[in-house]
Amino acid sequence: MPSSAAARPAIRVRGLEKSFGNLSVLRGVDLEVPRGTIFALLGSNGAGKTTLVRILATLLPSGAGTAEIHGHDVAADPAHVRELISLTGQFAAVDEVLTGRENLILVAQLRRLPTPGVIADTLLERFALSDAGSRRAGTYSGGMRRRLDIAMSLVGDPPVIFLDEPTTGLDPQSRIEVWSTITSMAESGTTVLLTTQTLDEAEHLADRIAILHDGTIIQEGTLAELQRLLPAAKVEYVEKQPSLEDVFLALVEDPARKAAS
Ligand SMILES: Nc1ncnc2c1ncn2[C@@H]1O[C@H](COP(=O)(O)OP(=O)(O)OP(=O)(O)O)[C@@H](O)[C@H]1O
Ligand SMILES: [Mg+2]
Secondary structure (H helix, E strand, O other): OOOOOHHOOOOEEEEEEEEEOOEEEEEEEEEOOOOOOOOEEEOOOOOHHHHHHHHOOOOOOOOOEEEEEEEEEEEOOOHHHHHHHHEEEOOOHHHHHEEEHHHHHHHHHHOOOOOHHHHHHHHHOOOOOOOOOOEEEOOOOOHHHHHHHHHHOHHHHHHEEEEEEOOOOOHHHHHHHHHHHHHHHHHHEEEEEEEEOHHHHHHHHOEEEEEOOOOEEEEEEEEHHHHHHOOEEEEOOOOOOOOOHHHHHHHHOOOHHHHHH
16 A cells, blocks of 8 residues: 555655745755654754754744655644654753653643553653652753653654754763663654754664755765765774773763762
């Protein structure tokens, strides 16, 4: 049944354009994201990543072109699309005065779901936040807050989630925690479209990577496909120095040091 809605890709964008006044931000974006995969949209500051995600999330009208989620057009059928998606924005939606559990319950209530308490407890457990669930979110570390933010976007189990720069501002350890959260979401069948400015994030997480530049997708493919665009690296024997990130992670995760503290 190749033409049925069930066979359509999670996200399909064709010739999408968007301008703000004289500023032409998207100039014909095409992309396709298969279901259950992680797709990274790479681009520098101002490339139009958030703009594209906001159009896909029905928050902003496009100027031209089409965008579909599971075969439903975002402009023609926004109500249906909103049932299929969730967006975790670049700036956290967590209410710092509420506890982690209360934040989750609030979202479940807003989505009119039955048993908000059960939903909250399940997500707290899944995101390793059970112990912190009854603490005000304002006391959470950046990584915990981000995990709570992502957990909030999973309330109601939407099949497609947009994560706009999910790890910006996080330390390396929290970043890895968020990465494993994202991987486990995709393993359970959720389609994830994430935007990022960091190449290693795309490298670690994404099944496919698209580079948004000058208003269009200038390259798209798997990491291996993108790597083949450059000449093979010359083999040289050099002593590999650990990066500062390697050193930092080795130190903070050292079991002997943890036991002593
Ligand atoms: N509502 C708006 N009105 C006018 N200009 C806008 C609006 N939203 C975005 N822009 C402009 O569109 C361009 C793309 O912005 P966008 O936020 O999509 O970029 P981005 O790739 O998400 O950047 P960043 O990596 O900094 O988050 C920028 O030049 C921005 O100033
Ligand atoms: Mg942005």
